[in-house]
Amino acid sequence: MSTFAVLAAEGGEDVNPLLPATYDIVWSAVCIAVIGFFFWKFVLPRFQTVLSERSEKIEGGIKRAEEAQAEAKQALEQYRAQLADARQEAAKIREDARTQGQQILAEMKTSAQAESDRIVASGHQQLAAQRQQIVTELRSELGRTAVELAEKVIGEQLSDDVKRAGTIDRFLDELDSVGAKSTSGK
Template identity: 70%
Template sequence: MSAKLAVLAADETTQNPILPKTPDIIWSAVVLVIILAVFWKFVLPKMQAVMDERGDKIEGGIKRAEEAQAEAKAALEQYTAQLAEARIEAAKIRDDAHEQGRQILAEMKVKAQEESDRIVAAGHSQLVAQRQQIIAELRGDLGRTAVDLAERVIGESLSDDVKRTGSIDRFLDELDALGEPVAGKAGK
C-alpha cells in the first residue's frame, strides 16, 4: 500500500493542486456547452417571450390607463356640458312656470273682476226690481191711505173706481213732482 501511496504522491507532485485534471476540464466544458445550448435553445426564448409579454402588458397598461384617463376626461366634460345644459333648461322651465303663473293670476283676476261685475250688475238689477216692487206696493198703500183720508176729510165716499183711480194717480203724480227736486238737490 505504501507503494501505491508513493505512486500517487509522485503523480500529485507533478500536477498543480489548484488546477483540475484535464479530463475533468474537458468533460466540464462539454457539459457546460450542452447546458448553454439547451439554455440558448429553450429557456432563453421563453424567458425573452415572458419579458416581452411583461413589457407589452406594462406598456399596454400605461396606454390603457392613458386611454381610460382620456375617456374619463371626455366623460367629465360631457357630464359638465349636460349639467350646464340641464341647469339652463331648468332655469327656462322655472321662468316659463313663473310666466304661466303670472298669466294664470292675470286671467283669474280678470275672471274675478268679470264675476264681481256680473254679481254687482245682478244685485243692482235685483235692487232696481225690488225698488220698483216696493214703489208699486207703496203707491198702492199710499193711494188707499190717501183715499181713506180724503173720504174722512171730504166726508163723502170715493167708492167709484174710476174716480178713485184718477184721484190716486193725480195725487201720486203731484207727489212725484214734489219728490224730484228734493232728490235732485240730494244728488248734487
C-alpha cells in the same frame, strides 16, 4: 493531525486546499459550456418569448387603459355638457312657468274683476227693479189707505175709480214734491 495535512506533508508539494485540481476545473468548464449552450439554445428563447408576450400584454393593457381613460374623459365632458344644457333648459322652463303663472294670474284677476263688475251691475239692476216694485206697491197701498182715510173723513164712499185714481195720483205728486223740497232744503 488530520489526514489531509499528513498527505500534504508526505508529498512535499504545496497544495492549496482552496484550489481544485486541474482536471476538475476542465470537466467543470465543459459541463458549464454544455449547460450554457442548452440554456442559450432552448431555455433563453422561451424566456424571451414569454417576456415579450408579457411586455406586449402590459403595453397593450396600458394602451387600452389610456384609451379607456380618454373615453371616460370624453364621456365626462359630454355628461357635463348635457348637465349644463339640462340646467339651462330647467331655468328656461322655470322662467316660462313663472311667466305663464303671472299671465294666468293677470287673466284670473281680470276675469274676477269682470265677474265682480257684472255681479255688482246685476245687483244694482235688481236693486233698482226691486226699488221700483216697492215704490209701485207702496203708491198703490198708500193710495188705498188715503182713499179709505178720505172716505172716513168725508163720510161718503169714493167709488168712482177714475176719481179715486186722480185723487191718488194728485196726493202722491204732492208727497213727491214735499219730499223733494225737504231733501233739497237740507
